[in-house]
Amino acid sequence: MYDNHTTERQQGIEPAQMQDNGDSDVIDVRAFLLVLWRRKWIIFNVALITIVMSAIVVFQLTPRYTAKAMLAIETRQNRVVDLEAVMSGLGTDQAAIKTEIDVLQSRRLVGKLVDDVNLVNDPEFNAELREGRGFLQAINPFTYLPDEWSAAIFGRRKAEQSPEEAAQATRARVVDQLLSQMTVANPPRSYTLEVAVESADPKKAAKIANGLANLYLTDQLEVKFEATERANEWLNERVFELREKVRLAEQEAQQFREENQLIQTQSAGLVNDQQLAQLNTQLVTARTDLARIEARERQIEQNIVDGTVEESGLLEVVQSPLIQRLKEQESEVRRRRAELATRYGPKHPRMMNVEAELADVRTKISLEIDKIVAGIRGEAEVAAIRVTTLEQNLEALKQESFKNSRAQVRMRELDREAEANRLLLQTFLTRFKETSSSDGMQQADARIISKADVPVYASFPKKRIIMVVAAVIGLGAGVALAFLMESLDNGYRSPEHLKQDLNLRPxxxxxxxxxxxxxxxxxxxxxxxxxxxxxxxxxxxxxxxxxxxxxxxxxxxxxxxxxxxxxxxxxxxxxxxxxxxxxxxxxxxxxxxxxxxxxxxxxxxxxxxxxxxxxxxxxxxxxxxxxxxxxxxxxxxxxxxxxxxxxxxxxxxxxxxxxxxxxxxxxxxxxxxxxxxxxxxxxx
The missing domain is CATH 3.40.50.300 (P-loop containing nucleotide triphosphate hydrolases)
Incomplete structure (x- = not known):
């Protein structure tokens, strides 16, 4: 039995009992509907209050318009000449695209835009120029506090500032306000950047969006021009320094070459090295000749000992014209002697004359052979002297070559340094000419593919959506409040509920x-x-x-x-x-x-x-x-x-x-x- 003075206790089922007591949990839809029906006025009032409050706030808000400009990052670079740029093109990975988004949202670039559009004097972005209070400010109790109280509560104290510092602080606040009203996004799977600017004036929103896009492209070109200019200045200084280094290195190398008499020929070798090679060749030839002559000399000495010099067939003897004539005379005398021997005896005067003539011819042949043998001996002595002389000269050239080799180590070091400086100078000269020629050919790494048009419809507030959402939220809050009150209501609404909780028969x-x-x-x-x-x-x-x-x-x-x-x-x-x-x-x-x-x-x-x-x-x-x-x-x-x-x-x-x-x-x-x-x- 229930108290008739308690208005909330009516016949029904409490939410705690909206599930079947069986093994499986089954939602009792009828119980839900009964709860909603009992608390219908709570749900209606909560939804109505939410809708009314939302409508008051929404219709007090200033309409805002969003203008959007689109930029495309160039993935292909058009080059007029085949030169490597001082600044390479943008990358196409996510990090590079995120970097460009950060550049578009940088305070430096936005600050330029603030100065170009003169937003410091715009009340929409400069709160100090606004007159009157909005609805939200009017209902904010903190706006009515004195400055001293606000400083004490929130810790915001205004320090004394000079006019320049105050102007910079105002500009910084305008930049912050503009950053809060703009967004830069990269649509998925694309190389485009979407610049969106929100403003109470649609024309102003389009102007700011297009201004930021143009400033971004101009900033890219300025950065490239500045980089090229800095590169040219640096290359010019380096070229001047390298020219001086090359000159000093070549002078030092030439001076060292003169001091050490390192004379080079057209075949890129030192004179000493060439002389050493020639002398070595001559020495080998002389030793060969000496060996050959000594062998002939030994052969002749042996023939002399054996007494067979004349019959040895010595080449000089065989080839000697005089000996050949004497041999012919000997043959002629021998033939005559043979003829006379058939007619005369050995004691015959004619025979004796022939014998005397033959002995004379032989004597002449022996004398001529002795001369040839003496010549060969003299030639052997000359060859030996020549070999000795060549060996002495070769040894002297070797000592001089060792000295030159030690000097060449330093010489090669000086030559390498000079050559390295020349190559570096050539590289820098080439690079300097390339950067100088490409100074006026720089291109931006992005382009505008869609300028921001003046928006026709307000992007904020979306009144229909907000009201629908407010209605849904109000209904949800009302339903939640209804079930909350139902759960806080500890009365019994059915005999089954009473029997289940107290185990008593109602x-x-x-x-x-x-x-x-x-x-x-x-x-x-x-x-x-x-x-x-x-x-x-x-x-x-x-x-x-x-x-x-x-x-x-x-x-x-x-x-x-x-x-x-x-x-x-x-x-x-x-x-x-x-x-x-x-x-x-x-x-x-x-x-x-x-x-x-x-x-x-x-x-x-x-x-x-x-x-x-x-x-x-x-x-x-x-x-x-x-x-x-x-x-x-x-x-x-x-x-x-x-x-x-x-x-x-x-x-x-x-x-x-x-x-x-x-x-x-x-x-x-x-x-x-x-x-x-x-x-x-x-x-x-």
Missing amino acids: LGMIPLVGKAVLQSGGPEKYIISKPSSSFAEAHRSIHASLMFSGAGGATPKVLAVTSSIPGEGKSTATLCLAHILGRTGLKILVVEADMRRPVLRKRLGLEKGSFVSLNDVLSREPIPAGLSIYADDVSGIHVLWTDKEENPQKRFAAPEFQSFLSEARKQYDLVLIDTPPIMAVSDA
């Missing part, structure tokens, strides 16, 4: 009565005037349940009605149940056992001392004469009211109370005891 449910019923005399008056209402029928159902609640199906004789805390309607429920049962002809006694906060005397309009009270019955003194139990004229029930007691527990524990209950069971069909709240006091 007797029934009493419907809620309206406020008009409460104002017309209370539920106990209503149940008497409307005995056929659903409210009265609910109490009959409770009585029907009571008839079978006793042991063995017996009807209970004494029933205690209580509640958890005061004000839940136990006294009202007791009176209503008593009235409806009294109308059926049952003899009913209502006993008010709440001696701490009794209410029945005032609700029934009884005068104190006009009717018997529970205090009189439980006292050991006799009941005053002329007093009787109060009986209702319509329903016929008896009511035993009570008055306040300091120690109610003593009264209920006394034998008089037990005797009273025993006597009441005999005289009445049902005794209803209105007990104190269980959780408030221990009397019950």
Whole structure:
């Protein structure tokens, strides 16, 4: 049974019981809908308040327009000449694209844009120039604080600044404001950069977006021109330094060559080396000739010892014309001697003359052979002297070559240094000419593919979307609040819920009565005037349940009605149940056992001392004469009211109370005891 003064307790199912108690969790849609229906006004009011507040804020906001310009990063570089640029083109990886986004959002570039468009004098970007307060500023309480209080609370103190510092600070704030109103994004899988600028003026938004895109391209060219100019200056200085180094290195090499007499020929070799090679060749030839001549000399000496010089067939002897003529004469003399020998004897004068002529020829041949042998011996001596001389000259050249070799080590070092300086100078000269020739051919690494047009529709606020979202949020918040209130409501809305939580069989449910019923005399008056209402029928159902609640199906004789805390309607429920049962002809006694906060005397309009009270019955003194139990004229029930007691527990524990209950069971069909709240006091 429920208190009829508690308006939130109506028949239904609590959200905690919206799931089946079976093995599987099944959402009870009907229970959800019942909760929403019960709390429909909460949901409606929350949604309405959210929509109204959102509409107030949205329509107070200044419309803002977004203009977008698109840039494309060049992945292919067009070169007029095949020269390597001082600054190479942009990369196409994510890091390079992110770097360009950072460049577009850099304070340096945005600061140039602020100066070009003169945004310092624009109230939209310079808050110091704005007049009046907006709606949001008007409702912000911190804007009404004095500067001293704001400085003390937020720690923002304005330091003394010179005019230049103040202007720089103002420009910095304008740059911050512009950065907050612009975005640079890179669409996925593309090399494009999207520059979006938001402003209250659509023309201004387009102008700023296009200005930033143009400044970005101009900045790229300026960076390249500056890099080229710096490269040219640096290369020019390096070329001058390298020229001086080459000159000094060549002078040092030439001076060292002259000091060490390192004379080179056209064949890129030193004269000493060539002389050494020639002398070595001559020495080999001379030694060969010496060996050959010595061999001939030894052969001749051996022939002389053997006496066979003439018959040895010596080449010089054989080839000598004089010896050949003498040989011919000898042959002629021999032929004549042979002829004369046939006719004359050895002693013949003619024979003797021939013999003398033959001896003379032989003597001449021997003399000529001796001369040839002497010549060969002299040639051998000359060859030996030549070999000795060549060996001495070769040794001297070797010593000089060793000296030159040691000097050449330093010479080669000087030559290498000079050559390295020459190559470096040539490289820098070539690079200097390339950078000088490409000075006017620089191209930006990006291009504008779409200029920002003047936007027609405002990008903020999107009123329709915001209102729809506000409605959805309001409905969601209302539903959440409804379920929150439902979860905080710890009352019972169904017998099943009561049985599940308390493991008790409920007797029934009493419907809620309206406020008009409460104002017309209370539920106990209503149940008497409307005995056929659903409210009265609910109490009959409770009585029907009571008839079978006793042991063995017996009807209970004494029933205690209580509640958890005061004000839940136990006294009202007791009176209503008593009235409806009294109308059926049952003899009913209502006993008010709440001696701490009794209410029945005032609700029934009884005068104190006009009717018997529970205090009189439980006292050991006799009941005053002329007093009787109060009986209702319509329903016929008896009511035993009570008055306040300091120690109610003593009264209920006394034998008089037990005797009273025993006597009441005999005289009445049902005794209803209105007990104190269980959780408030221990009397019950």
